[in-house]
Amino acid sequence: MTQNVDAIVVGGGIHGCSTALHLCLAGLKPVLIEKDYAGRHASGVNAGGVRQLARHIPEIPLSIRSMGIWENIKDLLDDDCSFESYGQVLVAENEEELAVCRARVVELNALGFTHEELIDGAELRRLVPAVAETCPGGVVSRRDGAANPAQTTTAFRRKAQQLGATVREGVAASNIRYSAGLWYVDVGAETFAAPVLVNAAGAWAGKISAALGEPVPVETVAPMLMITSRVPHFIDPVVILRGRKLSFKQFSNGTVLIGGGHLAMPYRDRNETVLDWKSLAISARTVFELFPVMRSATIVRAWAGIEAKMKDDIPVFGPSSRHKGLYHQFGFSLHGFQLGPGAGAVMAELIVNGGTQTRISDLGIDRFYSPTL
Amino acid sequence: MTVAPKREDYDVVVIGAGPAGLAAAAISAEAGLSTLLLDENVGPGGQVFRAISSTPVTDRNQLGADYWVGADLVQSLRASSAEVIHRATVWSLDRNLDIAVSVGGASAFVKAKRVILATGALERPFPIPGWTLPGVMTAGAAQTMLKSSALVPDGRTVIAGQGPLLWLLAAQILRLGGRIDRILDTTERGNYIAALPHAFAFLTSPYFAKGLSMMREVKAKVQVVSGVTELAAAGDLQLANVSYVASGKRETIPADLLLLHQGVVPNVNLAMAAGVEHHWDELQLCWSPVLDASGNSSVAGIAIAGDGAGIGGANAAIVRGRIAARAAVEALAPAAVAKLASMATLRADLAKAERGRVFLDTLFRPAPQFRIPSGDTIVCRCEEVTAKDVLDSVAIGATGPNQLKAYRRTGMGPCQGRLCGLTVTELMAQARAKTPQEIGYYRLRAPVKPITLAELAAVPKSEADVKAVVRG
Numbered sequence: 001m002t003q004n005v006d007a008i009v010v011g012g013g014i015h016g017c018s019t020a021l022h023l024c025l026a027g028l029k030p031v032l033i034e035k036d037y038a039g040r041h042a043s044g045v046n047a048g049g050v051r052q053l054a055r056h057i058p059e060i061p062l063s064i065r066s067m068g069i070w071e072n073i074k075d076l077l078d079d080d081c082s083f084e085s086y087g088q089v090l091v092a093e094n095e096e097e098l099a100v101c102r103a104r105v106v107e108l109n110a111l112g113f114t115h116e117e118l119i120d121g122a123e124l125r126r127l128v129p130a131v132a133e134t135c136p137g138g139v140v141s142r143r144d145g146a147a148n149p150a151q152t153t154t155a156f157r158r159k160a161q162q163l164g165a166t167v168r169e170g171v172a173a174s175n176i177r178y179s180a181g182l183w184y185v186d187v188g189a190e191t192f193a194a195p196v197l198v199n200a201a202g203a204w205a206g207k208i209s210a211a212l213g214e215p216v217p218v219e220t221v222a223p224m225l226m227i228t229s230r231v232p233h234f235i236d237p238v239v240i241l242r243g244r245k246l247s248f249k250q251f252s253n254g255t256v257l258i259g260g261g262h263l264a265m266p267y268r269d270r271n272e273t274v275l276d277w278k279s280l281a282i283s284a285r286t287v288f289e290l291f292p293v294m295r296s297a298t299i300v301r302a303w304a305g306i307e308a309k310m311k312d313d314i315p316v317f318g319p320s321s322r323h324k325g326l327y328h329q330f331g332f333s334l335h336g337f338q339l340g341p342g343a344g345a346v347m348a349e350l351i352v353n354g355g356t357q358t359r360i361s362d363l364g365i366d367r368f369y370s371p372t373l
Numbered sequence: 374m375t376v377a378p379k380r381e382d383y384d385v386v387v388i389g390a391g392p393a394g395l396a397a398a399a400i401s402a403e404a405g406l407s408t409l410l411l412d413e414n415v416g417p418g419g420q421v422f423r424a425i426s427s428t429p430v431t432d433r434n435q436l437g438a439d440y441w442v443g444a445d446l447v448q449s450l451r452a453s454s455a456e457v458i459h460r461a462t463v464w465s466l467d468r469n470l471d472i473a474v475s476v477g478g479a480s481a482f483v484k485a486k487r488v489i490l491a492t493g494a495l496e497r498p499f500p501i502p503g504w505t506l507p508g509v510m511t512a513g514a515a516q517t518m519l520k521s522s523a524l525v526p527d528g529r530t531v532i533a534g535q536g537p538l539l540w541l542l543a544a545q546i547l548r549l550g551g552r553i554d555r556i557l558d559t560t561e562r563g564n565y566i567a568a569l570p571h572a573f574a575f576l577t578s579p580y581f582a583k584g585l586s587m588m589r590e591v592k593a594k595v596q597v598v599s600g601v602t603e604l605a606a607a608g609d610l611q612l613a614n615v616s617y618v619a620s621g622k623r624e625t626i627p628a629d630l631l632l633l634h635q636g637v638v639p640n641v642n643l644a645m646a647a648g649v650e651h652h653w654d655e656l657q658l659c660w661s662p663v664l665d666a667s668g669n670s671s672v673a674g675i676a677i678a679g680d681g682a683g684i685g686g687a688n689a690a691i692v693r694g695r696i697a698a699r700a701a702v703e704a705l706a707p708a709a710v711a712k713l714a715s716m717a718t719l720r721a722d723l724a725k726a727e728r729g730r731v732f733l734d735t736l737f738r739p740a741p742q743f744r745i746p747s748g749d750t751i752v753c754r755c756e757e758v759t760a761k762d763v764l765d766s767v768a769i770g771a772t773g774p775n776q777l778k779a780y781r782r783t784g785m786g787p788c789q790g791r792l793c794g795l796t797v798t799e800l801m802a803q804a805r806a807k808t809p810q811e812i813g814y815y816r817l818r819a820p821v822k823p824i825t826l827a828e829l830a831a832v833p834k835s836e837a838d839v840k841a842v843v844r845g
Contacts, residue, residue: 150776285830
């Protein structure tokens with residue numbers, strides 16, 4: 001039997017869950033379909049960075065929109081998501097890197113964005129006392145912070161369900177088709193129909209868009225993270241490096257998360273990743289050099305979450321270029337977690353109002369199709 | 374002395390030098406395969422033959438004849454060309470058979486054509502009220518001290534639980550002059566009836582006579598309370614007393630040391646982290662790897678032998694080690710197979726060694742109240758999560774152990790679920806009216822044992838890095 005709903009959201013990552021929730025807030029009844037469980041992949045196991053810092057310019061408006069939601073996340077979800085806001089700091093390890101930082105901040109200011117602020121060595125050491133003496137400065141985004149990704153994604157799903165979303169976990173969406181103004185999707189023995197379909201399937205979204213005639217240059221990646229045992233508190237902000245691949249965050253329980261984008265080998269269709277320890281060793285060496293206090297900490301676990309990375313590192317976000325009622329929300333390219341709350345809100349506006357005040361025009365899928373064709 | 378592996382590639386890497394690993398490595402090396410045996414302990418033997426080449430206990434009767442079987446296995450291994458490294462902690466194994474091992478504070482990477490996991494067993498968690506108090510320890514930990522250092526308890530000691538190892542430990546403590554004030558036997562009375570249909574196989578197994586005489590030996594010297602249905606440890610910062618209910622009567626006795634044991638379960642962490650498929654064993658109440666008759670797992674090239682393949686005891690472990698090694702020889706050096714015992718002979722040996730196991734598993738199946746705690750009893754020691762915390766999370770939407778991490782961080786501490794995993798699975802299964810198989814288990818990750826950041830930072834750079842530096 002076919003169940004009619006207002007929208008079908010495919011993918012239970014933070015994006016799908018946030019969109020489902022915001023559709024509920026707008027009075028719609030969506031179904032959320034997740035082949036595993038909400039937050040099983042990148043959304044639940046990423047570094048949890050809530051970062052406006054160092055973003056691609058086309059996605060800054062979405063990031064700023066999202067930040068406003070993060071700052072009131074408990075009001076939205078009845079769950080604090082372990083969100084904390086001690087800023088994020090981009091560290092320049094030498095004068096050349098600092099010059100690049102300076103140029104970037106000037107460029108952003110010229111565009112009217114003021115969230116990134118150039119800092120000198122003294123301010124850097126005030127914010128991050130443990131950083132090596134040789135670092136001359138960097139950039140800070142003071143409202144940034146971090147949250148617990150699994151807790152956050154779970155909270156979005158839970159709240160969406162409370163507000164009336166139907167949630168199907170453990171069975172993949174299949175047989176996606178369009179007929180007489182409605183999208184149809186099978187979920188096991190069930191079929192859902194709706195005028196709106198949101199493709200938020202993460203690493204699996206490229207397959208869906210290609211099957212619907214909109215292939216995009218996307219690959220499946222699995223950025224690796226590792227976490228240490230508890231060490232005495234020594235750092236508040238999230239730290240990322242300008243030159244080398246490293247992100248660094250100490251949680252309130254003392255454990256330290258080390259990431260930065262070194263990649264594992266993903267086996268997408270087995271839900272599996274194989275870690276590359278020689279690359280993780282590079283991260284360990286970077287931490288060893290920059291934070292001597294970390295040298296005796298132990299690594300207790302490493303992992304990688306599977307996600308989609310676009311060739312141009314910018315998400316695919318907005319209506320389909322071919323099909324009425326189809327919307328894409330994927331390809332967040334290793335930096336989608338912070339965007340989740342805002343992207344869900346904006347997606348709901350696109351669906352319900354047909355437009356949004358948040359500038360997303362550079363994120364559309366049509367950027368991959370030459371206008372002359 | 375601790376040295377790193379001599380080569381980067383081996384035909385066979387055996388992990389664990391208990392009965393299965395010792396037997397497997399010796400056969401593999403004798404057949405001419407380049408063989409590396411990696412073991413975490415200071416010497417060969419695993420738990421059952423712990424300190425076999427170094428124990429200060431020289432009177433053979435005190436540790437029993439079964440213990441000294443290990444000496445022959447060690448001798449065969451030493452006569453072979455297998456490279457053996459002790460104090461070697463394997464902290465990563467993946468489906469490409471890449472192995473990361475820490476030896477003497479430095480990590481090395483080796484690659485194998487075949488891996489035989491012989492990581493043995495762990496003691497089943499025994500989550501009773503107060504089990505985290507100082508003064509409460511596992512029987513296995515007590516046995517380790519006894520075998521390695523001839524140390525036995527001399528304070529007021531209570532042993533609680535059930536299973537063959539409990540009686541063995543009690544006998545060993547008494548023979549070495551240790552003190553045991555009382556044994557609290559938690560075997561469910563109904564288990565005796567359930568086990569009866571399997572009794573014939575047991576009666577004709579080698580365990581029977583040995584087990585019976587050991588129990589007699591212990592009961593002659595110690596007060597044994599059977600039919601214990603409730604158990605709790607209590608004290609301020611330190612164990613002060615043990616209270617229990619037997620035959621409906623509650624009693625509290627003062628104690629300095631409480632040794633807990635309710636059987637062993639496969640040590641699955643390394644196999645699970647490598648992606649090996651496991652299933653819930655409803656008889657043994659634990660996760661066991663899915664294996665074919667030669668011990669091959671769902672990951673090509675990884676075989677599992679010994680108690681890590683499902684609890685079978687030392688004799689079965691030796692045979693399973695030989696079977697897995699023979700399968701490796703068949704695959705990598707078929708010409709050498711002729712010299713080995715035939716698979717048919719080995720399988721007959723295994724059937725013999727496993728005789729009576731179903732009886733033991735049925736008789737010593739731990740009671741639900743000792744596996745599935747309630748209220749304020751700690752489930753996850755690393756993160757201090759109670760049974761009630763778990764149930765509260767289930768009530769607001771946690772569906773399985775991995776989802777629970779988002780609520781309570783269970784299994785995310787240094788032990789990676791070794792002390793809470795089975796409890797969490799069974800507790801959530803009961804709360805959600807599902808089977809443990811449906812509920813599942815933590816996804817386990819390397820490093821399977823923690824390594825220091827400094828050690829990881831010091832690993833040799835990859836070839837690509839070296840090239841990048843050379844090019845400048």
